[in-house]
Amino acid sequence: MLFALAGGGLAAGAAACGAITVFVGSVDDMRRTVQELYAVLRLHFAQEEENYFVLADVPDTTAP
Secondary structure: OHHHHHHHOHHHHHHHOOOOOOOHHHHHHHHHHHHHHHHHHHHHHHHHHHHHHHHHOOOOOOOO
């Protein structure tokens, strides 16, 4: 499904599913929603990595 969306465009991939009716205005809305979700996920994972590296950089106080 994702490969079909990436290769043939959003409308072609949605129409290929057979069970989805694609309206003219909904393609732009779906594209915008996917792009917004992608941006939110990128921000989320960047924050997760930042939090991980902050915790991983704790100096070892048990070494003499």
